[in-house]
Amino acid sequence: MEDTLLIVEDQFIEANNLKIILLKADYHVLPIARSVDDALAIIDRQVPDLVLLDIFLKGERTGIDLAHILKARGIAFVYLSANSDKSVFTAAKMTGPYGFLIKPFRERDVLAMLDIAWYHHSQKVMVKDNEAKPKKTSNNPVRDRELKKIVGESGAIQALLKNVETVADTNVPVLLLGESGTGKELIAKFIHELSERRSGKLIVVDCAAMPPHLVESELFGHEKGSFTGATEKRIGKFEQADGGTVFLDEIGELPLDLQVKFLRVLQEMEIEPIGGKRKKVNIRILAATNRNLEEEMANGRFRMDLYYRLNIFPINLPALRDRKSDIMPLAVYFLEMNAAKFGKNITGFSDEVRQTLTHYDWPGNVRELENLIIRAILLCHGNQIGEVQVPGPSVTGETSKGLRVKTMTESERDHILAALRQCNWKIYGPGGAAELLAINGSTLKSRMKKLGI
Missing domain, CATH: 3.40.50.300 (P-loop containing nucleotide triphosphate hydrolases)
Structure with missing residues (x-):
């Protein structure tokens, strides 16, 4: 192979073991760098095809600092780490590495990760080349x-x-x-x-x-x-x-x-x-x-x-809650798409409904909005939608005796939403909403679709 690699690692034994694996696989390995400054000096003399980069190095600067420089220069890199701290991992991930190698290094894992890194790099080059191409102006119906x-x-x-x-x-x-x-x-x-x-x-x-x-x-x-x-x-x-x-x-x-x-x-x-x-x-x-x-x-x-x-x-x-300016255009789109389908002549929404739609958080996102608009169309008897049923206490349904009693469907929907929020929207597996609700994951997903979640 002609590929040239640079190891940036301050632990001699680990760096040397990694170098032996790479040489055995016919890679050209540059001198080992133990700090950011060492690495930059080597790169100035010869640019590597890929850098294997430890997160914690000698000196004040870390591997994450070096990663930002490598990214700016268009040099691919893979992190070497034994650190499982979530905040460190998150910061490292934000630099856009081609992967992570966990210590201690096993030959099989090292070579597999390098294979992935080369593939990753070739695919990104393809995307970059495509981005640089002049876009076709011909119409595509x-x-x-x-x-x-x-x-x-x-x-x-x-x-x-x-x-x-x-x-x-x-x-x-x-x-x-x-x-x-x-x-x-x-x-x-x-x-x-x-x-x-x-x-x-x-x-x-x-x-x-x-x-x-x-x-x-x-x-x-x-x-x-x-x-x-x-x-x-x-x-x-x-x-x-x-x-x-x-x-x-x-x-x-x-x-x-x-x-x-x-x-x-x-x-x-x-x-x-x-x-x-x-x-x-x-x-x-x-x-x-x-x-x-x-x-x-x-x-x-x-x-x-x-x-x-x-x-x-x-x-x-x-998420729809993160693009609230799109809520009403979407609502109008779903209204226009479905009103004629159900033989209804509905031209728009009341101001109160518009306010309700834009202030709701939409945990079920666009699918929930579409299902809600379809229900509103079916229940509408005029040429304007004047009421929508969003989960939660109903203001318009209050009586002198208290809040309106929810239907079984509304209660089921709210119960599933509460479970999903508690499980951070994880549906399947350990700690998922299906486990919390003691039902099969496929059954829960089917109920979610039916209820517009």
């Missing part, structure tokens, strides 16, 4: 149609759309992050329609909705007779999407054993159906989650190598 579904003029939405247009016309995996109901599937469809794969299929897979024992068969397919009950051959989702895009919603729900197989799809573009032979596929991967994947990694529920393969171009979808 599909793009214009999909764009109309993304309503809002807030800064958060405009930044989101800019990121989408930057990455759409590449094959780089995209990780969509955000709370439930923020529109991750809509953005995935938009990315697909803007890409060169728009003529191919977009296959949407809800990882949370599939029974664990069927996930592998659904994704990878199986041959006839490969297991009890396999009476016919099944083509998996990855193969169905050949030439197109796969959108894996709730990727955090993918079982650990299947994360290994999925990693091979990302690395090699290769699948292995149950009972079948390996075969190549030509697909682009989009994934989404409302989980904190870093916490899932720390708890051993999500593979670190898979996380860094997916997290090349993360796109954060803002």
Whole structure:
């Protein structure tokens, strides 16, 4: 290999052990630096392809200080750390490393992380090159149609759309992050329609909705007779999407054993159906989650190598409460889209309703707003919506005897929302709302959709 690496580590034994691993793998290793000043002096003489960087070094400056300099110079870096302090990890993560190597170093882990770092770097270069290309000015009717579904003029939405247009016309995996109901599937469809794969299929897979024992068969397919009950051959989702895009919603729900197989799809573009032979596929991967994947990694529920393969171009979808200027445009959009569908001639909202909508926090985000507007349309008997039912005590329903009694549906909805807030909007797994409510995770998600959460 021609790749040149720089180790910045103040502990001699650890630095030397790491150097031995790298030399054995045919990397060119520059002299070891033990401080920020040492590292900068070496870099001035020869720029490395990648820096392996400890967080705590000799001298007053830390590895995080050096990381900011490396980032400004366009030099890739991976952190070396034995420190598990959350605040330190958060500060390090903000510098944009290509990964973390945890001490003590194992040869397998070192080489795997370097492989991820090179992949990460090549994909980011692809995105950067695409961003520099002059944008096509020709009309794209599909793009214009999909764009109309993304309503809002807030800064958060405009930044989101800019990121989408930057990455759409590449094959780089995209990780969509955000709370439930923020529109991750809509953005995935938009990315697909803007890409060169728009003529191919977009296959949407809800990882949370599939029974664990069927996930592998659904994704990878199986041959006839490969297991009890396999009476016919099944083509998996990855193969169905050949030439197109796969959108894996709730990727955090993918079982650990299947994360290994999925990693091979990302690395090699290769699948292995149950009972079948390996075969190549030509697909682009989009994934989404409302989980904190870093916490899932720390708890051993999500593979670190898979996380860094997916997290090349993360796109954060803002919560509706963080873009309140978009609430009324969205409400008008949902009104116009649904009023005619239900045979209603409704022209707008009363001032009181507008105030209610803009002051509510929308824990269920855009999906909750859409469902609420549909209910309001069905209950409206005039040409203006004059009342909406948002969770919480009803002001208009007060009587001389106290507050209006909630319906069973309203009570169930409020109860689920309270559980979700208590669990920090985690639905599945230990400490999740499903566990707190003592129900199956898929059942809870189904109830949430029905109740507009």
